Structure formats: structure tokens, C-alpha cells
Amino acid sequence: MDRIKITGGQQLNGTIAISGAKNAALPLMIASLLTSDTLTLKNVPNLADVGQLGRILRNHGTDFTIAGKRPGKSPMQGETFHLTSRDIWDTTAPYEMVSKMRASFWVLGPLLGREHKARVSLPGGCAIGTRPVDLHLEGLKKLGAKIELEDGYVIARTPRGGLKGGKITFPLISVGATHNCLLAAVLARGETLIENAAAEPEIGDVARCLVKMGAKIEGIDTHTLKIQGVTQLEGAVHTVLPDRIEAGTYAMAVAATGGDVFLEGADPTHLQSALDLMVEAGVTIKIKKGGIQVTRGKEALKPVQVETQPFPGFPTDLQAQFMAMMLLVKGTSTVRETIFENRFMHVAELMRMGADISQSGDTAQITGVDELHGAQVMATDLRASASLVIGGLVAKGDTIVNRVYHLDRGFERIEEKLSACGAIIERLSE
Ligand code: UD1
Numbered sequence: 001m002d003r004i005k006i007t008g009g010q011q012l013n014g015t016i017a018i019s020g021a022k023n024a025a026l027p028l029m030i031a032s033l034l035t036s037d038t039l040t041l042k043n044v045p046n047l048a049d050v051g052q053l054g055r056i057l058r059n060h061g062t063d064f065t066i067a068g069k070r071p072g073k074s075p076m077q078g079e080t081f082h083l084t085s086r087d088i089w090d091t092t093a094p095y096e097m098v099s100k101m102r103a104s105f106w107v108l109g110p111l112l113g114r115e116h117k118a119r120v121s122l123p124g125g126c127a128i129g130t131r132p133v134d135l136h137l138e139g140l141k142k143l144g145a146k147i148e149l150e151d152g153y154v155i156a157r158t159p160r161g162g163l164k165g166g167k168i169t170f171p172l173i174s175v176g177a178t179h180n181c182l183l184a185a186v187l188a189r190g191e192t193l194i195e196n197a198a199a200e201p202e203i204g205d206v207a208r209c210l211v212k213m214g215a216k217i218e219g220i221d222t223h224t225l226k227i228q229g230v231t232q233l234e235g236a237v238h239t240v241l242p243d244r245i246e247a248g249t250y251a252m253a254v255a256a257t258g259g260d261v262f263l264e265g266a267d268p269t270h271l272q273s274a275l276d277l278m279v280e281a282g283v284t285i286k287i288k289k290g291g292i293q294v295t296r297g298k299e300a301l302k303p304v305q306v307e308t309q310p311f312p313g314f315p316t317d318l319q320a321q322f323m324a325m326m327l328l329v330k331g332t333s334t335v336r337e338t339i340f341e342n343r344f345m346h347v348a349e350l351m352r353m354g355a356d357i358s359q360s361g362d363t364a365q366i367t368g369v370d371e372l373h374g375a376q377v378m379a380t381d382l383r384a385s386a387s388l389v390i391g392g393l394v395a396k397g398d399t400i401v402n403r404v405y406h407l408d409r410g411f412e413r414i415e416e417k418l419s420a421c422g423a424i425i426e427r428l429s430e
Contacts, residue, residue, distance in 0.1 A: 037235030109184030
């Protein structure tokens, strides 16, 4: 099992090219189930989750090729995927596949839309809370789906003639439930209204791609989506938007270590709440053509308070990295996690490095220490792993991050990108 070794104490300086967003690439790949034509996706990040979803789609009948794959290609270009789901020959998404990655549960909506039936295992994914799927199922029921749960599987069917437009009002904002219902509604008969929809930029990206495929969607990037169902969708070419979580992670790494890094391709409009908070803490952020410049000199950062919220609020996916950024900041910073109930698993690992963090319920208080020391730590989930890397970058001595496969699910070549900016970081493969 791969590990990452970091020798802390180096500043970061240079340019980091931001990859395509994992959380957009996955639902975009799933959208290819909606058409028998070819969907071409550009700027797809080379990540373990993308490969896993490719295997799941192949199982449904999607023919999936990677164009011009060659070593040494610029990361800014990402990969170009051609996905063709001419015939769906299997509407079952088995446990062995879905349990490895939660987003694969989102095949349910498009399979119902196109094939009128689906059998999809209840999902797995990061261990950051119970993460139910009740909102997905209630939403699909509003479109006429008949749903039963049997032996850990969701067995779903539509009435004769397929899904019917309806009104879905989510009681709380869910990214996944919005994707699943949007991907179902585009092929439903008549109009669907989704109220209290998630407005994360990745949902807007998927909606824009669906419009290129022939879908009729109003209200993109808002909390109310109005969809007029169409009978069929066509192929399209779409470029995956840049990964705001990757960009935010590197911005926080620079804030922690000091230095000056240009985040090439990062879109500041997708990261406003995080950038505002970093400025409040004393980091210099400059929005430039084609990216974001993050600078921190010798000046000390100030403690700040943060609460995670759905977009445009501060993203839960940057909470762990933010905590790592504040570990050496004099005074007490506070983090309140309002999205997931069990997303503090990095706390115990950061404390192994000498961090002073006290946690009570959904709130953690970080009191800055004079120094952190390198330690053996364990990655527990995808974003938590990134916080351990940031901790390692500022700790004295060597840090070994175990269970790097979590990191590989969502960060493309993290050790290469950081070492190009001066970090002493290497992958230890066994
Ligand atoms: C997605 C993202 C993940 C991010 C999260 C919140 C992807 C692949 N994953 O996850 O990186 O951390 O959004 O921004 O895009 N909930 C229910 N019932 C449901 C569905 C969700 O109660 O049916 C709850 C969850 O337990 C959680 C909250 O709603 O407390 C938000 O979850 P959701 O937005 O659905 O997260 P994911 O789509 O799983």
C-alpha cells in the first residue's frame, strides 16, 4: 500500500495547474447513460474514483475510451474521454462496485429516465457520517418511480411510459440528490420543478452539459431548477470545470507554509467564501487572468471562525484543510461542521503531530502551537488526507501519511504538484 513521506519546513513557490473537478467529472460521466450518442468530456482528472466509475459504466454497457492518452501530457489538458452508451445491457449496479464510491449511486436517476428500471446497491464512499439516500429516493418518487428496498439494493421502476415530471422540494440541500433527480428529470414527460436544489458549481456544470445534449433546464446555478423533459438526448462535447476543492487545498497549503503560488486555472467565483476567510486570516489573494495568486510572507496569520455551509458558503470539503492551516496560528480558531456529523476524524491524527484541538459535538477549537512534529498518521477519508499532508508540510521532521489510496481518489498527482513548488514529498510504493 502506498504511503507519502513529507519532510516539513519548506515554503511553497511556483505554479500549480488545477485539474478538472472530480465532483463534476463523475456526474458528467454518468450523464452519458442518457444518450446512445457519444459524450466527449475534456479535462477529466486522472483519479482513482474516475477509473472506478468507468468500470461501473462499462458494466451497464458504456463504451469508454480515453483519447490521445500518452505519458507526460500537460495536466492542464486533463484527459479526453469518449463515452458511448449505445445500448444499456445491464441496469444493475452491483454492491461490489457501488460500495467503493458513493457517487456511483447517481446512476439510478438516468437509468430510470432511459431504461425505466434500475437495481442499484445502496452506496459506500467516505466514512464521514451516515450519509443516507432518502432524499434521492423521495425525489425520484415525485417523478413517479416505484421504489422498494431489497437485500441492500434499491429496486426502482417507472410507470408505463416512463417518468413523469413533478415537483420536488428538498427539506435540506443535497448535492447528490439534486444530481440524481436532475439526471432523471431531463428524460421525464412534462415539467419538473426542483426546489431547494443544491447550487454547487459542479451541478451547474452538469446542467450546462445536459443543455448541450438537448435538455431544457432553467435556473442553472440557483436553488430552483425547472426542467422540461425531452424524449431523447444527443451527444455533446464538454470541458469539466476546474476543481475548486483542489485549488482551495493548495491555497491553504501555501497559507500554512508561507510562499507564493499561482493556482493556474482556478476559478475565484467558485471559492469566494474560502478566499474571503483566508484574507481575513491575513493571506494575500490576488485574482489574476487565468488563476489565483496566493501569497503569505513572514507576517503571522490571525485566528478566524468558520462554519461549513452549502455553496456559496464555506465548503465542508475544505474544512479539514482549513484546520490544518490554522494549527500554528497564535490564538484560537473555531470550526463548526454543519453538513456531516462525523467529519472530524483528522483531528486525532493532527493531534499526533502535536496540534492542540478540542472537539465538542459539531465544533472544534484549534489553539495555535509553536511547532508541530512529524509523525506516522493515517488518512481516514479523502479530504482529511489532504489536511495531514498540509500538517506534514509545516511539521518539523518527517511525516508518513498511510492509506494514501484515500488521497488518490480525489487529488491528481499531489506529491508531484507540491514537490514542483519546493516541498520535500515523495511517494513510497510497496
Ligand atoms: C457531495 C460531494 C462531497 C461533499 C458533499 C457536500 C460529490 C461526489 N460528493 O456529497 O464531496 O462533501 O456533496 O458538499 O460530489 N443527506 C440526507 N439524505 C440524503 C442525502 C443527503 O440526509 O438522501 C444529508 C447528508 O447526510 C449530509 C447532507 O445531506 O448531511 C449533504 O449531503 P450531500 O450534499 O448529499 O453530499 P453528497 O452528495 O454525498
